[in-house]
Amino acid sequence: xxxxxxxxxxxxxxxxxxxxxxxxxxxxxxxxxxxxxxxxxxxxxxxxxxxxxxxxxxxxxxxxxxxxxxxxxxxxxxxxxxxxxxxxxxxxxxxxxxxxxxxxxxxxxxxxxxxxxxxxxxxxx
Numbered sequence: 729x730x731x732x733x734x735x736x737x738x739x740x741x742x743x744x745x746x747x748x749x750x751x752x753x754x755x756x757x758x759x760x761x762x763x764x765x766x767x768x769x770x771x772x773x774x775x776x777x778x779x780x781x782x783x784x785x786x787x788x789x790x791x792x793x794x795x796x797x798x799x800x801x802x803x804x805x806x807x808x809x810x811x812x813x814x815x816x817x818x819x820x821x822x823x824x825x826x827x828x829x830x831x832x833x834x835x836x837x838x839x840x841x842x843x844x845x846x847x848x849x850x851x852x853x
Contacts, residue, residue, distance in 0.1 A: 730826045731752065732826060736748040740849075741851070743814065762778065762824060762832070765824075768819060768821075773837050776822070785833075786799075787832055795813045811849070822847050825841075
């Protein structure tokens with residue numbers, strides 16, 4: 729089992745920044761790729777970004793590319809999502825997840841085995 733706990737969400741004005749954290753415990757976090765997803769009210773959960781188990785490869789949804797940066801510190805068992813130039817359409821609950829594989833290439837919700845409880849990000853215009 730891997731337990732994931734997100735933090736760092738909040739209310740920010742458009743153009744601002746937030747940094748989300750995902751603290752992992754349990755089985756070896758460093759064996760899993762990690763992803764960030766988001767879900768707005770009435771919408772399906774969507775892929776935001778992913779990072780391989782080693783941290784050497786990263787992947788982004790087109791909607792956040794160039795604005796968001798995913799990273800991880802395996803020594804601290806923690807992943808991060810730095811969000812810059814935030815837009816009102818970024819408003820959603822943000823969830824971190826651990827993939828069953830170490831590659832980070834999966835973008836489907838069903839590919840991720842462990843999930844955090846989510847943290848809310850609200851961007852005001």
